[in-house]
Amino acid sequence: MDFEIPEELVDLKKSIREFVDKELLPVSQQVEDEDKIPDNVMKQMKELGYFGLPFPEEYGGMGVGYLGYCLALEEIGRANAAYSNILGAHTSIAGGTINLGGNHQQKDKYLRGMAEGRYLGAFGLTEPGSGSDAASIRTTAVKKGDRYIINGQKIWITNGPYADLITVYATTDKTLGARGISAFIVEKGTPGLDYGKTDHKMGLHGSHTCPLFFEDMEVPEENRLGPEGTGFYTAMKALDGGRVSLAAGAVGGAQFMLEASVKHAQQRHQFGKAIGENQAIQWMLADMETEIHAARLMVYHAAWLLDQGKRASHEAAIVKVYASEMAGRVADKAVQIHGGMAYMHDSPIERGYRDVRILRIYEGTSEVQRMIIAGDLLKNSSR
Numbered sequence: 001m002d003f004e005i006p007e008e009l010v011d012l013k014k015s016i017r018e019f020v021d022k023e024l025l026p027v028s029q030q031v032e033d034e035d036k037i038p039d040n041v042m043k044q045m046k047e048l049g050y051f052g053l054p055f056p057e058e059y060g061g062m063g064v065g066y067l068g069y070c071l072a073l074e075e076i077g078r079a080n081a082a083y084s085n086i087l088g089a090h091t092s093i094a095g096g097t098i099n100l101g102g103n104h105q106q107k108d109k110y111l112r113g114m115a116e117g118r119y120l121g122a123f124g125l126t127e128p129g130s131g132s133d134a135a136s137i138r139t140t141a142v143k144k145g146d147r148y149i150i151n152g153q154k155i156w157i158t159n160g161p162y163a164d165l166i167t168v169y170a171t172t173d174k175t176l177g178a179r180g181i182s183a184f185i186v187e188k189g190t191p192g193l194d195y196g197k198t199d200h201k202m203g204l205h206g207s208h209t210c211p212l213f214f215e216d217m218e219v220p221e222e223n224r225l226g227p228e229g230t231g232f233y234t235a236m237k238a239l240d241g242g243r244v245s246l247a248a249g250a251v252g253g254a255q256f257m258l259e260a261s262v263k264h265a266q267q268r269h270q271f272g273k274a275i276g277e278n279q280a281i282q283w284m285l286a287d288m289e290t291e292i293h294a295a296r297l298m299v300y301h302a303a304w305l306l307d308q309g310k311r312a313s314h315e316a317a318i319v320k321v322y323a324s325e326m327a328g329r330v331a332d333k334a335v336q337i338h339g340g341m342a343y344m345h346d347s348p349i350e351r352g353y354r355d356v357r358i359l360r361i362y363e364g365t366s367e368v369q370r371m372i373i374a375g376d377l378l379k380n381s382s383r
């Protein structure tokens with residue numbers, strides 16, 4: 001067993017940390033207040049290759065694998081969850097579906113465009129009647145000559161309002177359930193694609209979601225990803241990577257809150273001494289550090305499995321449930337340590353407390369992850 005992170009990835013993490021400290025952290029509150037990431041910041045992230053970190057170099061990506069990608073998200077997640085959320089939807093799940101299910105031409109056009117920052121990606125699976133039970137989607141794709149006619153609706157699609165492409169999941173054969181779902185690449189501007197109002201969310205300000213409507217939307221057959229009926233499987237496999245990288249962002253967010261809490265515990269004086277001199281505060285800090293450390297190791301292990309080409313659904317579910325719930329506990333302790341000031345809107349701790357809440361819901365709720373973990377245990381007691 002080797003716990004050493006390869007040198008080139010250590011260097012990548014260091015350079016991203018420097019970028020985050022210089023460019024992202026100073027505008028974190030501005031992103032929250034204006035509900036927008038400044039254009040020049042997005043431009044810099046694209047130019048630095050952050051939108052194609054794990055994609056193969058053959059298709060313009062940085063080829064740093066899932067471990068490199070997770071190390072990057074850990075740093076980026078420290079600044080503001082909006083950044084890691086936009087990147088995660090684009091890279092892990094939209095890009096992941098194309099990377100896993102696409103042919104050479106599709107990857108050469110779309111994955112390359114995504115890696116080079118020309119296309120922003122979104123992943124369109126959830127519908128009003130289909131959340132956790134994702135195989136119950138009602139959007140249909142009916143073949144007509146060399147095109148598919150897609151009808152239906154998606155909701156809460158991250159990057160939806162401005163994505164250049166969306167991976168859309170639709171039923172091509174209702175009788176087959178999950179095995180009748182196919183995936184398509186839909187470009188912005190496709191006739192029949194319409195957008196609902198941008199959602200007003202509890203947190204993740206600066207990252208946007210919206211409903212998407214498809215009315216007789218025509219998509220060329222060449223934009224179908226893989227054979228008919230493989231879309232659900234590809235989406236679930238992409239979600240394995242999504243859950244691991246989401247956990248990496250959670251570790252980064254939690255790390256930020258721990259660092260802020262340590263500083264506050266040293267600087268804030270009550271009863272004539274620093275509050276950090278009290279065991280009650282020390283134990284909270286120790287628990288935060290312990291849980292972050294555990295989640296970080298889980299992320300690195302699951303990312304390593306993915307980089308070995310191994311199936312990691314079980315480990316992805318474990319790290320997703322643990323890291324997302326860990327981030328909630330860490331955020332809660334950070335609020336406690338900061339006292340009343342963490343209840344104020346201009347506090348990054350207040351923002352972090354709201355931002356981490358979604359981690360237990362999207363890309364499969366905590367309950368869904370526990371269903372996967374327990375299901376694996378009961379199917380295979382020799383694990």
Ligand SMILES: Cc1cc2nc3c(=O)[nH]c(=O)nc-3n(C[C@H](O)[C@H](O)[C@H](O)COP(=O)(O)OP(=O)(O)OC[C@H]3O[C@@H](n4cnc5c(N)ncnc54)[C@H](O)[C@@H]3O)c2cc1C
Pocket residue numbers: 089122123124125126130131132133155156157158159201204209358361362363364365366367368
């Ligand atoms: C900010 C945000 C961004 C999102 N981005 C995207 C995106 O980019 N693309 C996309 O496709 N979707 C996206 N989603 C949707 C997200 O993936 C869903 O919200 C999530 O899958 C849960 O579905 P649901 O909200 O409909 O909850 P439901 O499925 O209605 O679940 C409600 C509750 O019931 C529980 N539950 C359901 N079934 C069971 C069961 N069998 N046993 C025990 N408990 C159960 C759930 O765990 C949950 O606690 C986003 C959502 C949000 C809020």
